[in-house]
Amino acid sequence: MSGGSPWLVAEAIGLLVAVYMPAFAVASLGFSFWESRTPQTGESPRITALPMFLTIGVSLAMALLLMAIVSRGDFASFGFRGVPAQAMWRSLFLGLGFGTALALLALLWRAHLPFVEAIPRWQLILLAWVATPFQEEVIFRGLFQGILERASLGDVHIWGWAISVEALIAAVAFALVHFNLRTTGAMWRTTIFTVVGALILGLLAGYFRWQTGSLVPCFIVHALFNVSGTLADWIKPRRAQGTHQAASGGVDVIR
Numbered sequence: 001m002s003g004g005s006p007w008l009v010a011e012a013i014g015l016l017v018a019v020y021m022p023a024f025a026v027a028s029l030g031f032s033f034w035e036s037r038t039p040q041t042g043e044s045p046r047i048t049a050l051p052m053f054l055t056i057g058v059s060l061a062m063a064l065l066l067m068a069i070v071s072r073g074d075f076a077s078f079g080f081r082g083v084p085a086q087a088m089w090r091s092l093f094l095g096l097g098f099g100t101a102l103a104l105l106a107l108l109w110r111a112h113l114p115f116v117e118a119i120p121r122w123q124l125i126l127l128a129w130v131a132t133p134f135q136e137e138v139i140f141r142g143l144f145q146g147i148l149e150r151a152s153l154g155d156v157h158i159w160g161w162a163i164s165v166e167a168l169i170a171a172v173a174f175a176l177v178h179f180n181l182r183t184t185g186a187m188w189r190t191t192i193f194t195v196v197g198a199l200i201l202g203l204l205a206g207y208f209r210w211q212t213g214s215l216v217p218c219f220i221v222h223a224l225f226n227v228s229g230t231l232a233d234w235i236k237p238r239r240a241q242g243t244h245q246a247a248s249g250g251v252d253v254i255r
Contacts, residue, residue, distance in 0.1 A: 023059035079215035091217030095224030103232035133222035167206025
């Protein structure tokens, strides 16, 4: 580890804080404003994903701004570049495989995110399948891991699988951030399962970022993890609906 490495690690952490603090503040203000404008009579549905979209928008804008300042406009150094077709196919295969496996384990573990049911499905699709994967990969694998890679910390071997120390640190940071699910009302069992899943996702995405220098396969893996997770979560209401229909002679009693 070079003498400047600790400072680069501190810089990466500082940039991560600089990205999220304004985003959380704006989201909190936006949510309070929206609630004050929402009728209490129930005549107008509330856009429940609004605070999340605000957080994503502001944090993404901050990340891109900091990238532009730090690199003087060289976004390629943060992963905004093309990727070989082989890496694309590998990310599709691994993202679908690991994502599906974790989704099935989530059903067995009975991991459940309560706020998911409160969000209209079209918003959830936009949020979980597109916006969140892009935002989090730009921040963690783009900005955070990109700054760490300047420290040249080397690589480690996990069960014979080589991965850079920078990717490992970014994956751990990414996983720890998901403890904030407790603030949404998620149970500890769900939170722990999600944190472990986020660590696996972070290791895969970080590996692709390290190997290809591109964010494209990272986004693919992340999106497939989220797609598998939301589809698995939607299976449970359908099973319940089928049970109620059978008990009521085929009449849907779910509203």
